[in-house]
Amino acid sequence: MQSATSAVPSASPYFDEARSAEVVNARMSEDADARLRQVMSVLVKHLHAAVKEIEPTHEEWFTAIRFLTDTGQMCTDWRQEYILLSDVLGVSMLVDAINHRRPSGATPNTILGPFYVANAPEYRNGANICLDGKGEPMVVEGRVADINGNPIPDAKLEVWQTNDDGFYDVQQKGIQPDSNLRGVFTSDTEGRYWFKSVKPRHYPIPSDGPVGKLLAAIGRHPNRAAHLHFIVTAPGFDPVITHIFTPDCPYLPEDAVFGVKRELIAEFNKIDDPEAGERVGVLSPFWSVSWDFTLATSSKPTRAIP
Template sequence: MKPVTPFDSASSSLYFEEAHSADVVNARMAPNADARLRQVMTILVEHLHAAVKEIEPSHEEWLAAIRFLTETGQMCTDWRQEYILLSDILGVSMLVDAINHRRPSGATPNTILGPFYVANSPEYENGANICLDGKGEPLRVAGCVRDIEGRPIANAKLEVWQTNDDGFYDVQQKGIQPDSNLRGVLTSDAEGRYWFRSVKPRHYPIPSDGPVGRLLGAIGRHPNRAAHLHFIVTAPGYDSVITHIFTPDCPYRDADAVFGVKRELIAEFNKIDDPDAAERVGFSAPFWSVSWDFTLAASTQPRRAIP
């Protein structure tokens, strides 16, 4: 093995060599570059060069990688972000989220936002039915928003969205689903309580007709997300929670394509056959019911953004 000599930035920074390739690249950064950006770029270059040296790709393989990244960018639209999808299936989205949302014990954990969130969804009174297309098994969702000490949080905002029973979000089926189907914003009452009507979520595939889908197929992975409802819960003075609740009976619960399932977010869904109970919530029996409380932690100082 050829011995590796120490890198001398003063004499070697102008000339590329395999042994110290990352050092040569990083030495080109200007001394007045933003310190955080310098840190990020230094680490990225070091790990990228280390991976290339370990893989030793052929020219054809490297060009295939470039084509994949190019096609990933070309697949992006106003409502579909293929790079977010790539980050999701590699587990990076969940890792970044975990790093940025280390909360006290007992606080509701975060999970990924996903690519189909839509701001300014319709506002509903508690008890409203957010299912506009009438498809699926009726579901009642109810619970309370509390702080770490167990005190109710009044006027917390809860944004919820999910797919319909065909496995699509409304934005994926413009002109087929009603606008804002299975989306809504609710507000907790004076005792922190909320409740609404919807349909039991079902599993669905992430978009698999692009380069990310082809990559999943090539490595023998399925594209299915475990059945879930999305939530964003916010209240002044508290950290916002971006999260899901998952059904316990989904076949993809333990193999979610984007690693979004956390044990603490698996809920208990109960099937209710009592006609009187169904009538009280505006359903016909049978229907599903889930109780889910959100626990918010006091606000923390946000991390400084990279310029």
């Protein structure tokens, strides 16, 4: 046995339950990338703290190993189960929040989600993005402005949403028309935009994998509150990736991915007036939604660690 005096106890390189995270982190090379060292040391510190608080049995530890393995093995080119896990644990929203701390009054971000498609068709204001004719007609109109209320002309507004069955076009290729319920609009000289669509529906995130099983085990459902997605961009302004939510969705207070922010819940007014419908080119009754976007001037996100 080595002499007990051959090393100062506090600097022992050997594993020790009390100093476990410290022993692991001391092993990293001084020459490694400084940011990676920082990230790993924080992860190891919290991971060990969690294990010490949980005190898992060997069987519980192995259940965790299997869950992490299965989650990785569920991923394919078109399914990202680890992003889903990040979403349902609120981590995606937290990372988004950390990276998009905006001045008061600016439209807040929420998560992008997996159904964004680049190069959606460009439309003139007033166009109808619902190509399958299913669902309750809806007219959305509003204004893009800066935080002082000045209109932002030529802002690009990309919108996408589910159809009346709760599916995105990319989930139902061959069933829905291509690019159904997605399009790009441009604000006019007064910052105004307007388009026609149908009221979005709530829908479940994929629940046939390890993440769905976890949700079921902790008594959570997989449903997302009904919403429209938007990305609003204009030169010189911080791009906004956001949703607007319907106020009457039963899943609003329990969105599976924590995407709802109180400031993103819109009013949806039901208009039962055939003449009003005729003026905007939809059948009555229809839903009328007025929603303004307020963009902050572009700046580096205010993160404590650059």
